[in-house]
Amino acid sequence: MRTSFLRTLFFMLLANSILNAGGILDIKWPELNQAQQKAVASYPKVLSEGIKEVRLPVYLSSSYVDDQNMIVVSNKDFYSISFLLEGATLLFEGDRTYQEVVSVKNSEFQKIVQKLKPVEFSKSEEVMIAQFNRHGANYSISVECEKPQTDKRCTEEAFIRGLYGNIILVGGKR
Amino acid sequence: MRFISIFLSVFIFTACSQKEEKIPVDLTRKGFSYYPAGELAPVTSGQGRKGDNYVYAPGIRFPIESAPAYLNSQVYGVGGYLGPKGSLCSETNYAYPWHDNYCEKRSKYNMPLCSMGTGHQGVDIRTATCEKKKYYAVAVENGVITSIGTYTVQLRGISGRTYRYLHLDSATLKVKRGQNLRRGQRIGLVSNNMGSTPTSIHLHFDMKQTIKIGNSSKTVFVPPYTSLVEAYKRLLQGHP
Ligand SMILES: [Zn+2]
Numbered sequence: 001m002r003t004s005f006l007r008t009l010f011f012m013l014l015a016n017s018i019l020n021a022g023g024i025l026d027i028k029w030p031e032l033n034q035a036q037q038k039a040v041a042s043y044p045k046v047l048s049e050g051i052k053e054v055r056l057p058v059y060l061s062s063s064y065v066d067d068q069n070m071i072v073v074s075n076k077d078f079y080s081i082s083f084l085l086e087g088a089t090l091l092f093e094g095d096r097t098y099q100e101v102v103s104v105k106n107s108e109f110q111k112i113v114q115k116l117k118p119v120e121f122s123k124s125e126e127v128m129i130a131q132f133n134r135h136g137a138n139y140s141i142s143v144e145c146e147k148p149q150t151d152k153r154c155t156e157e158a159f160i161r162g163l164y165g166n167i168i169l170v171g172g173k174r
Numbered sequence: 175m176r177f178i179s180i181f182l183s184v185f186i187f188t189a190c191s192q193k194e195e196k197i198p199v200d201l202t203r204k205g206f207s208y209y210p211a212g213e214l215a216p217v218t219s220g221q222g223r224k225g226d227n228y229v230y231a232p233g234i235r236f237p238i239e240s241a242p243a244y245l246n247s248q249v250y251g252v253g254g255y256l257g258p259k260g261s262l263c264s265e266t267n268y269a270y271p272w273h274d275n276y277c278e279k280r281s282k283y284n285m286p287l288c289s290m291g292t293g294h295q296g297v298d299i300r301t302a303t304c305e306k307k308k309y310y311a312v313a314v315e316n317g318v319i320t321s322i323g324t325y326t327v328q329l330r331g332i333s334g335r336t337y338r339y340l341h342l343d344s345a346t347l348k349v350k351r352g353q354n355l356r357r358g359q360r361i362g363l364v365s366n367n368m369g370s371t372p373t374s375i376h377l378h379f380d381m382k383q384t385i386k387i388g389n390s391s392k393t394v395f396v397p398p399y400t401s402l403v404e405a406y407k408r409l410l411q412g413h414p
Contacts, residue, residue: 022334025384025391073320073352078330080320082351089323097334098391099383100230109387112286116390122284124295124395125340125378126368127326131393138384138393144323147370 022099024077027056028135029174040171044068047081047170054079056096056137057172061163064090065170088145088153090163096137119164121157128154130164141167206410208245208272211399219250220279221289223397229404230381230396231335234314235357235414236405237299237379238364243309244300245272245402248374249280262374263304274399286394295395296338296380297402306365306375307343313355314405322351324369327361333383340378341367358414 032040040048043065050072051058058079064070073080078095102109119132126148130141141163145154153159209215212222236243246267248254253262260266275297277288285293301309317331327339327349342362349361366372381401384393408414 071351098386100385102387104388113387113390123282146324
């Protein structure tokens with residue numbers, strides 16, 4: 001009894017000392033130049049309507065902005081835009097929330113921050129992923145293949161690097 | 175205040191450790207028992223995140239609709255491609271105690287919270303029996319389905335956390351992209367779907383959340399084990 005009380009107290013204190021609850025990240029908004037503003041106006045309705053409430057900069061690869069078959073799921077805090085390609089699913093995501101705050105003095109997380117790169121390419125359960133942080137928000141691009149062992153889009157980085165290489169800002173509300 | 179908290183934590187932990195029961199901990203009359211978070215089996219399967227008992231997703235519903243369910247390694251368990259020879263349906267795989275498998279050795283999977291820097295990004299859970307398309311995976315919290323791939327279904331909870339459910343049967347999914355779900359609502363049937371190359375029958379479940387550190391932030395796969403132990407206890411007690 002006493003042990004379980006102490007154990008509970010221990011975890012409460014540990015949680016309080018390391019992690020705290022979440023909130024909204026500070027977004028440093030980029031300025032849109034005239035050409036970008038003009039382009040935004042020409043995007044298909046499925047995109048402009050789909051992201052109209054999103055309160056973070058929205059990025060998509062330029063080769064997909066005109067695809068009418070995109071599926072947009074969003075609210076003010078995030079967006080997920082997917083494309084059903086031949087044999088693969090392509091997903092662009094952005095999010096302005098955080099779920100935990102860690103003390104800057106926490107050495108494990110200090111190391112994580114020191115190792116932060118502008119973009120990371122990796123695999124996750126054979127899904128190819130590009131993950132990056134821009135303007136203070138967190139973004140990812142992922143490709144999931146029907147044939148994950150043999151489809152080059154999921155076995156080699158060239159495709160995902162190409163997608164990341166031509167992302168453009170397509171909207172978002174301050 | 176924070177310093178005092180840490181000091182007290184360490185003090186109390188030391189006091190508790192001396193009275194701690196022998197592992198595994200058997201807590202319920204239903205026979206459920208589990209090894210502590212980060213204790214991977216076998217030891218050759220990698221280094222788990224020992225000592226991190228923080229519940230990253232408090233109050234979530236267990237992701238499989240009904241008990242029993244068995245959380246253990248697919249790769250290093252009986253019949254797994256690096257495990258002892260035998261059937262994937264071996265009784266050994268369908269028994270308590272649970273074993274954490276977050277951070278288990280997997281190549282190329284970036285994992286900043288694992289000591290190796292790579293590893294298994296979630297946990298693998300077997301259903302009550304070795305039968306596919308029989309047991310439902312359900313929403314762990316209220317949220318929206320943000321994507322459906324060949325073998326992945328992604329739920330964004332109202333907490334902002336993203337949960338991935340892998341290997342469900344595609345043909346019988348109960349959800350669509352953009353659909354809002356209630357906690358406990360059915361998503362799909364646990365199977366062995368991994369596109370053209372089937373895997374063993376199990377649910378891979380992972381949780382991604384963003385951690386803010388000073389002016390930076392990073393989205394990472396966090397340990398699900400302790401959250402799932404809590405959720406499973408609630409399920410066994412009849413109030414999932
Ligand atoms: Zn897995």
